[in-house]
Amino acid sequence: MSITDVLSADDIAAALLECQDPDTFEPQKFFQTSGLAKMSASQVKDVFRFIDNDQSGYLDEEELKFFLQKFESGARELTESETKSLMAAADNDGDGKIGADEFQEMVHS
Numbered sequence: 001m002s003i004t005d006v007l008s009a010d011d012i013a014a015a016l017l018e019c020q021d022p023d024t025f026e027p028q029k030f031f032q033t034s035g036l037a038k039m040s041a042s043q044v045k046d047v048f049r050f051i052d053n054d055q056s057g058y059l060d061e062e063e064l065k066f067f068l069q070k071f072e073s074g075a076r077e078l079t080e081s082e083t084k085s086l087m088a089a090a091d092n093d094g095d096g097k098i099g100a101d102e103f104q105e106m107v108h109s
C-alpha cells in the first residue's frame, strides 16, 4: 500500500512540518495532525504492517528510527531520544518492541 491510500497527503505534510526539527517529534500530536488517530483500529493496524519493514510483526528501535520516512521518504530520521520515547509510549509489556495491538492502543490513547 501507499500511505496516501489511507491518509491525506496534506495532513501528512502538516504533521511532518510540526516535527521537522530534531527532538520536536511528539507521538500524540503527530497521530492527531496526520489523521492517524481518527482511523479505525483495523486501518491503524494496516499502517502498522506498512511500518513493519521486515514484516516481523513487531516494530523494533531500528524500524522506529525511520518512522517518519514511512510517511514521506524525504522526512528526517528520529533522534535516539525520540526513538526511545516512542518505544516507551507504546511498549506496554516492556519486551523492547511494539506489537500491532500496542501500536493501535498508543495511537488511540
Ligand SMILES: [Ca+2]
Pocket: 052, 053, 054, 055, 056, 057, 058, 059, 060, 063
Ligand atoms: Ca519489524
Ligand SMILES: [Ca+2]
Pocket: 090, 091, 092, 093, 094, 095, 096, 097, 098, 099, 102
Ligand atoms: Ca511490547
